[in-house]
Amino acid sequence: MRFDLDGTACDIAVMARRPELALVVNGHGVRLSELPAEQGAFRLNVGGQEIRGWRWVQGDEVHLRLNGRSLVLRRHDIRNEQADGNAASGNLHAEMPGTVVALHALPGREVEAGDKLLTIESMKLQTTLTASRPGRIAALHVAENASFERGALLVSFAEPE
Amino acid sequence: MSAFRTVLVANRGEIACRVIRTLKRLNIRSVAVYHHEDRAAPHVALADIAVPLQGAVPTAAYLDTAQIIAVCKAQNVDAVHPGYGFLSENAGFVAALNDAGIAFIGPDAESMHLMGDKIRSRDFARANGVPVAPSIEIGVDAAGLAEAAKALGYPLLIKASAGGGGKGMKVVRNAAELAEAASAARGEAQRYFGDGRIYAERLIERPRHIEVQVLGDGQGNVLHLGERECSLQRRYQKIVEEAPAPNLPENLRDAICEAGRRLAAAARYRNAGTVEFILAPDGAFYFLEMNTRLQVEHPVTEMVYGVDLVECQIRIAEGAGLPFAQADLHRQGHAIEVRLCAEEPERDFRPAIGKVGLLREPQGLGLRFDGGIREGQMITPAFDSMLAKVIAHGAHRNEAAMRLRQGLLDMALLGVSNNSDYLARILAHPEFLAGKLHTGFLVEQAESLQVPPLNAEALAIASAAAALGQADTRRLLLDVPEPHASIGFWRN
Numbered sequence A: 001m002r003f004d005l006d007g008t009a010c011d012i013a014v015m016a017r018r019p020e021l022a023l024v025v026n027g028h029g030v031r032l033s034e035l036p037a038e039q040g041a042f043r044l045n046v047g048g049q050e051i052r053g054w055r056w057v058q059g060d061e062v063h064l065r066l067n068g069r070s071l072v073l074r075r076h077d078i079r080n081e082q083a084d085g086n087a088a089s090g091n092l093h094a095e096m097p098g099t100v101v102a103l104h105a106l107p108g109r110e111v112e113a114g115d116k117l118l119t120i121e122s123m124k125l126q127t128t129l130t131a132s133r134p135g136r137i138a139a140l141h142v143a144e145n146a147s148f149e150r151g152a153l154l155v156s157f158a159e160p161e
Numbered sequence B: 001m002s003a004f005r006t007v008l009v010a011n012r013g014e015i016a017c018r019v020i021r022t023l024k025r026l027n028i029r030s031v032a033v034y035h036h037e038d039r040a041a042p043h044v045a046l047a048d049i050a051v052p053l054q055g056a057v058p059t060a061a062y063l064d065t066a067q068i069i070a071v072c073k074a075q076n077v078d079a080v081h082p083g084y085g086f087l088s089e090n091a092g093f094v095a096a097l098n099d100a101g102i103a104f105i106g107p108d109a110e111s112m113h114l115m116g117d118k119i120r121s122r123d124f125a126r127a128n129g130v131p132v133a134p135s136i137e138i139g140v141d142a143a144g145l146a147e148a149a150k151a152l153g154y155p156l157l158i159k160a161s162a163g164g165g166g167k168g169m170k171v172v173r174n175a176a177e178l179a180e181a182a183s184a185a186r187g188e189a190q191r192y193f194g195d196g197r198i199y200a201e202r203l204i205e206r207p208r209h210i211e212v213q214v215l216g217d218g219q220g221n222v223l224h225l226g227e228r229e230c231s232l233q234r235r236y237q238k239i240v241e242e243a244p245a246p247n248l249p250e251n252l253r254d255a256i257c258e259a260g261r262r263l264a265a266a267a268r269y270r271n272a273g274t275v276e277f278i279l280a281p282d283g284a285f286y287f288l289e290m291n292t293r294l295q296v297e298h299p300v301t302e303m304v305y306g307v308d309l310v311e312c313q314i315r316i317a318e319g320a321g322l323p324f325a326q327a328d329l330h331r332q333g334h335a336i337e338v339r340l341c342a343e344e345p346e347r348d349f350r351p352a353i354g355k356v357g358l359l360r361e362p363q364g365l366g367l368r369f370d371g372g373i374r375e376g377q378m379i380t381p382a383f384d385s386m387l388a389k390v391i392a393h394g395a396h397r398n399e400a401a402m403r404l405r406q407g408l409l410d411m412a413l414l415g416v417s418n419n420s421d422y423l424a425r426i427l428a429h430p431e432f433l434a435g436k437l438h439t440g441f442l443v444e445q446a447e448s449l450q451v452p453p454l455n456a457e458a459l460a461i462a463s464a465a466a467a468l469g470q471a472d473t474r475r476l477l478l479d480v481p482e483p484h485a486s487i488g489f490w491r492n
Helices: A078-089 B013-025 B042-046 B065-074 B091-099 B109-116 B118-127 B145-152 B175-193 B250-266 B298-305 B309-318 B397-410 B420-428 B456-469 B471-478
Strands: A002-005 A008-016 A021-025 A028-035 A041-046 A049-058 A061-066 A069-075 A098-103 A116-122 A125-130 A135-140 A153-157 B006-009 B029-035 B049-053 B079-081 B135-138 B156-160 B170-172 B198-202 B208-217 B222-234 B237-243 B270-279 B285-291 B334-341 B358-360 B367-371 B386-394 B412-414
Touching: A002 B456, A008 B456, A008 B471, A021 B456, A021 B471, A028 B456, A041 B456, A049 B358, A049 B412, A049 B456, A061 B412, A061 B456, A069 B412, A069 B420, A069 B456, A116 A153, B006 B013, B006 B065, B013 B029, B013 B042, B013 B309, B013 B367, B013 B386, B029 B042, B029 B065, B042 B049, B049 B065, B065 B091, B079 B309, B091 B109, B109 B118, B109 B285, B118 B250, B118 B285, B135 B145, B145 B175, B145 B198, B156 B175, B170 B175, B175 B198, B208 B250, B208 B309, B222 B250, B222 B298, B237 B298, B237 B420, B250 B270, B250 B285, B270 B309, B298 B309, B298 B334, B298 B367, B298 B386, B334 B397, B334 B420, B367 B397, B386 B397, B397 B420, B456 B471
Parallel strands: B006 B029, B006 B079, B029 B049
Antiparallel strands: A002 A008, A002 A069, A008 A021, A021 A028, A028 A041, A041 A049, A049 A061, A061 A069, A098 A116, A116 A125, A135 A153, B135 B198, B156 B170, B156 B198, B208 B222, B208 B270, B222 B237, B237 B334, B270 B285, B334 B386, B358 B412, B367 B386
């Protein structure tokens, strides 16, 4: 099975289940067993050392608090592969609702990766979104001062010829 | 005036909760207002009475003067506490409350009007002998601007007269950039504040942001509660604040605090207020602006002086005058505050949204948590991204920093990306611990503040914890043929 942590794939293989769980994650072996824990927490015995943390699960996302760090691991599935495909197309979707402050790109114009496409404002903060790959802008789907919802298509790229 | 029996808190989030806690302690009936989007927010549950505000736009509801005054009348409210933001610096609201015979826990409309405008307040400061950075006003007519800017000297910083929070601010390094920057700043100022007036002052490189907490009775009696250092900012917004300011010579500290006190006294200021200064590396300091309200970072002052500033505000508004004298005030130890925000520091502090899935507040000696969130609550883009503040007090600065860092490491806020780990890294940074602060610190130290990569062992443990936490992957890990499965050895 595979989890995704900030773009790093974590491939988990089960080597043994007894006397304790033996896993190999990205080539690194770890032996552990679970210990009883309060609501929202987890405790693991890892090679005699007790590891404590907090855990919250929502759908295919597991949110962890471990060693003073917050981590989000996403179960790798088809939806994630769709998102990867989206990144390859260069098409820009809104990650959260907001409004358009300024447009920097024009339809039909060639852009380089990192070129400014548009400036948006969400939660009182302005962010300038840039091109993830070089290519030709097919269309801008929002106008200045327009508001948009999460997931809305903002900029689409032409198919490479 | 007499003691307030009922106070309405015209705000939300952590500051509404913080004000309500003091009201409860003082046995004053508290009335909260809320937009539907906030129905599950803690301030609604905490107040004695909570009244919904109608309106499609959540932030607009908290700015709806007419609706809030109607709630005041219906609930026999004696006074309104505005918190910070929203209506806290709205002179029209103060006047409307006055007309309705309701007290405003804050300054009168005149000093708000005087201090709320940057150009006006700078002129007032200059007239009262408080140093102001050399500056020029920028009119709509561009003629003469280039000469005036040259005389002032580059680099310049263009600011909006009605501004705040970095909106409309532009750095101009040379004459070639001037016209375009001025036009962009004017556009932003118009868009954000409905007021396109801008001015430029000489940019001070590596400045510190030092501010003075004052309390005034409106009769010209003003005392100060020392200074706060607020130099650590990202996107022009403070995220770490402390009292006292580190590495500040005593005579300079006294001069800054006295300048702040003098300005507030000249304005016959009533209420808690903050006079902000820019401190140059050479020790010169300049008046920046005055905030005529409680500041987000007020808890660090409360912790080192052992006072409740909200209680002070209430007593002053009741007409009881200043609750203590300057000589009664003695600073003890050091306090540091961090602002916990829904954002992704690794992605240029992009604001984040999500559900507060799990919340374990920090606990420990000298720690204070001023929160405005609870488990199950949705963090939406409708409001500011600040979720809570964590404050630590210690006998000295390093102790406060260590306690605060430990509190951040121990706490858990899962479900919405936030800056708690980033803040913990700041608190352990050697340059921070050495007190070498300036407003460019976080940009300058961006690389050394990056999140360190997880090692293979940590990655493996995190993966195992994740896989054991999710139902179907847990089954895959633990799916053992009979008879072993029935033993349940690995299950809690």
